[in-house]
Amino acid sequence: xxxxxxxxxxxxxxxxxxxxxxxxxxxxxxxxxxxxxxxxxxxxxxxxxxxxxxxxxxxxxxxxxxxxxxxxxxxxxxxxxxxxxxxxx
Amino acid sequence: xxxxxxxxxxxxxxxxxxxxxxxxxxxxxxxxxxxxxxxxxxxxxxxxxxxxxxxxxxxxxxxxxxxxxxxxxxxxxxxxxxxxxxxxxxxxxxxxxxxxxxxxxxxxxxxxxxxxxxxxxxxxxxxxxx
Numbered sequence: 596x597x598x599x600x601x602x603x604x605x606x607x608x609x610x611x612x613x614x615x616x617x618x619x620x621x622x623x624x625x626x627x628x629x630x631x632x633x634x635x636x637x638x639x640x641x642x643x644x645x646x647x648x649x650x651x652x653x654x655x656x657x658x659x660x661x662x663x664x665x666x667x668x669x670x671x672x673x674x675x676x677x678x679x680x681x682x683x684x
Numbered sequence: 685x686x687x688x689x690x691x692x693x694x695x696x697x698x699x700x701x702x703x704x705x706x707x708x709x710x711x712x713x714x715x716x717x718x719x720x721x722x723x724x725x726x727x728x729x730x731x732x733x734x735x736x737x738x739x740x741x742x743x744x745x746x747x748x749x750x751x752x753x754x755x756x757x758x759x760x761x762x763x764x765x766x767x768x769x770x771x772x773x774x775x776x777x778x779x780x781x782x783x784x785x786x787x788x789x790x791x792x793x794x795x796x797x798x799x800x801x802x803x804x805x806x807x808x809x810x811x812x813x814x
Binding site: 611612615616618641642643646647 | 706707708709779782783786787802805806
């Protein structure tokens, strides 16, 4: 299992379309992937669970992946977040 | 894949599908809507609803969502729940629809329950953060 803390840096936070992009990416991996924020734990492959985190800009989330492709899963999701979900800001 | 049919007042159903497509960045397949105008001859809707259910049922069934429990669109649907491949849920909202679209590999009864739970979870007061 790999865990990594990541800050949400895009202006709109983990809003609906960003959550959708994250979920789509997570679904390409075999690993189980979770986003954890305080007491809330969301399955990264479920858009509605990700949205329920209501993670705004500057929120720190803990990304957790376990499985055969866990390393790439963490890397790619981190890149998506750090790339502002492709939103430019 | 489980088909999804929205039977609602006015254009609510169509608008919810458009919003879900915007969020998911893809127009969902096997999701359709029927707009009910209660001042129309209601008998005409029976054929329309029956045909849509038939078209959407690819073997896994059809989950029908409507808005107000007890209102005309809801009451038109009572006759279809005798079919065990048809589930009807009320109180539609956008989270309910997105949840259903995203998890359609599931068994239809389970999907209906999960969709309702998701819809309920998303009704919150931002002031209280219960």
